[in-house]
Amino acid sequence: MASSTSEGSGHDHEIRLWREDDWWIAKDVDSGVTTQGPSRSRALDNLDEAVALHNGETGSQPTDEELRELGIDPAENTTGDQELPDILK
Template sequence: MSTEEVRLIKNPDGQWTARDLSVEVTAQGETRSDALDNLDAVVAAVEDDGGEPPTDEEIRDLGVDPEVARSQDDDLPDVLQ
């Protein structure tokens, strides 16, 4: 049986920070519940390879043409290698 420990902190700006001490990841939210939900998503992404590929709309929201983004090779820029 593993032990899970989460720390919740109310920030001066009213936001909440949730930290999973065993996985060592952090998330924020407007409420405690939001912070914990966001933390669950981060933990799932780290531990279970969770998440989904971005939609075309999400890619466009970043100012990138989805077709151009998909046509790029998978090589990382030098600074990230």
């Protein structure tokens, strides 16, 4: 197994990558965000996207037009009006 350490130089981010059965698991240690993929490359690509979403660096609220294209009436689409499920409390 390859390893790299550097005494005294602080690293801003740490990523852990391991294999479980046929999947590669990638975890951003600082945020705790974890993803998987069928290859190391795909797991890391998924992690990049998930961390960006977690940090609010990508993604956006859907427009009314996008909602309509999905068959959702924007007038009936509300956010935060329902109580959180127990698992999210």
